[in-house]
Amino acid sequence: MFLLLLLTSVAAVDKDLGDPATNQLLYFKERTPGPAALLTTSAGSSVPYCEATSTLNTRLMNNAFFMESITHSNRERIPERNVHAKGAGAFGYFEVTHDISRICKADFLNQVGKKTPVAVRFSLTTGDRGTSDLIRDSRGFSVKFYTKDGNFDIVGLNTPINICRDPLQFPTLTHASKRNPATNIFDPNAFWDIITLLPQALFMYLYIFADRGIPASYCNMPGFGIHTYQVENERGNTHFVRFHFMPDAGIKNMFSEEARNISSWDPDYLTRNLYKSIACGDFPSWTVSVQILTESDVKKAGPEAFDVTRVISLKKHPLHQVGKMVLNRNAKNYFAEMEQLAFNPANTVCGILGAPDKIYESRRFAYMDAQLYRLGANFNNIPVNCPFQVKTFTYNRDGAPPVRDNEEDIPNYYPNSFNGPVPSMTKPCPGLIDITETKGDNLDQAKELYASEMKADERSRLVENLVYSLRPVCEFIQKRAIKAFRNIHPDLGNRVALGLGLNSKWT
Numbered sequence: 001m002f003l004l005l006l007l008t009s010v011a012a013v014d015k016d017l018g019d020p021a022t023n024q025l026l027y028f029k030e031r032t033p034g035p036a037a038l039l040t041t042s043a044g045s046s047v048p049y050c051e052a053t054s055t056l057n058t059r060l061m062n063n064a065f066f067m068e069s070i071t072h073s074n075r076e077r078i079p080e081r082n083v084h085a086k087g088a089g090a091f092g093y094f095e096v097t098h099d100i101s102r103i104c105k106a107d108f109l110n111q112v113g114k115k116t117p118v119a120v121r122f123s124l125t126t127g128d129r130g131t132s133d134l135i136r137d138s139r140g141f142s143v144k145f146y147t148k149d150g151n152f153d154i155v156g157l158n159t160p161i162n163i164c165r166d167p168l169q170f171p172t173l174t175h176a177s178k179r180n181p182a183t184n185i186f187d188p189n190a191f192w193d194i195i196t197l198l199p200q201a202l203f204m205y206l207y208i209f210a211d212r213g214i215p216a217s218y219c220n221m222p223g224f225g226i227h228t229y230q231v232e233n234e235r236g237n238t239h240f241v242r243f244h245f246m247p248d249a250g251i252k253n254m255f256s257e258e259a260r261n262i263s264s265w266d267p268d269y270l271t272r273n274l275y276k277s278i279a280c281g282d283f284p285s286w287t288v289s290v291q292i293l294t295e296s297d298v299k300k301a302g303p304e305a306f307d308v309t310r311v312i313s314l315k316k317h318p319l320h321q322v323g324k325m326v327l328n329r330n331a332k333n334y335f336a337e338m339e340q341l342a343f344n345p346a347n348t349v350c351g352i353l354g355a356p357d358k359i360y361e362s363r364r365f366a367y368m369d370a371q372l373y374r375l376g377a378n379f380n381n382i383p384v385n386c387p388f389q390v391k392t393f394t395y396n397r398d399g400a401p402p403v404r405d406n407e408e409d410i411p412n413y414y415p416n417s418f419n420g421p422v423p424s425m426t427k428p429c430p431g432l433i434d435i436t437e438t439k440g441d442n443l444d445q446a447k448e449l450y451a452s453e454m455k456a457d458e459r460s461r462l463v464e465n466l467v468y469s470l471r472p473v474c475e476f477i478q479k480r481a482i483k484a485f486r487n488i489h490p491d492l493g494n495r496v497a498l499g500l501g502l503n504s505k506w507t
Helices: 002-017 024-031 049-053 064-073 167-177 188-197 199-209 256-265 269-279 295-306 334-339 358-375 443-453 456-470 475-488 490-500
Strands: 087-096 115-124 139-147 150-157 229-232 238-247 285-293 319-329 352-354
Touching (some): 049 064, 087 139, 087 269, 115 319, 150 238, 167 188, 167 358, 188 456, 199 443, 199 475, 238 295, 456 490, 475 490
Antiparallel strands (some): 087 115, 087 319, 139 150, 229 238
């Protein structure tokens, strides 16, 4: 009997050793014969055993190991992201499978087989850094391409649309979706109040409260660039594209009850699953495609072509495959490579000019400002953010570390007469087109999503999730939500009203 228990125990251990996420420390021990190195202070001095094991009956100020440890522990946290605080990510490559140089001259897109290193981060939108991976929420899908022309960042979502088209509304939506300043808990009244007062947001939340709200894994989650990017080819001809990242493992999602059950014992489920998949050699991949619009298409579509709260019809503008993205390396240190990973929509490369809409314009500033606040003026010198495929030359100097070589002895002002770096001589300087944006209305696409694209069982789950979320909300907001859902589709509003027991009270 004892032998049977021993064999069972050994088998259990062997099974556990097969999970690189759970047993990262055991894996490190197995591949590290003996101590990794002799312990030192950050200044390089060796640490004697007596100082590393006890401070009792000694002078604390004379113990360099203790003093460094205690002072560093007070400073080892940086501000978390205000949105997208909880996340996971990995590294890999993008490989061109279809040359689209006819529309875009970006170097990393112009040759079949060309590979470009990438860093990818998946994230919740509203949760704190310690939030469960499995709450119902929109999710970030951000990609940094380390190209030979500098870094190109796509800061996207797992939904094909954004929550608002006017950047003025973003801080309001963020505040209402996060913790109540009085109670410090998430407030369903505030959330549904702002959503029903800004009905343009309802289209996105149909995705979130339907099946798209909780992915089965990050490996099964799609990504969308959201913006309609202006691009140009070598002849200076202009086109417009929207980026799509579709998981080769298929889009798979998790139902609410399953998510709540898993979250009760593993709130880091999606993070663990991604790490484990890559560590075990099951590398996730995505097919990268673009929708292509000509200048004529944009003129016909008008403001809708750049409206981030609307999808562009796949029937009118089908997907054109560009390449494959594969993730094949986990971060060696999460803080160094994921927490400090900094994205910015302003990071573009030759051939990709950005997008002309106001949300994009505001994000160019907001993301830069966020990195300056969280990581300091030299955040692009942090290794994970460095455009390592190109040598950089700037006139920026000093500031909080890291400063690398601080541009050595190059003149620190421009223009100068002493052979400092000079701008490229590109003429004329390309610029984004000017557009006129309107308030718009998303009810038509929301109705199409509910009535034509969702299957009957998905509509039922959508109603169930909406009712679950609205049940603790005060009645006047519930009625406003029902009215908004009826404006999308009478069936949707009626079913939500029935679930909330408000049919008899509706006038």
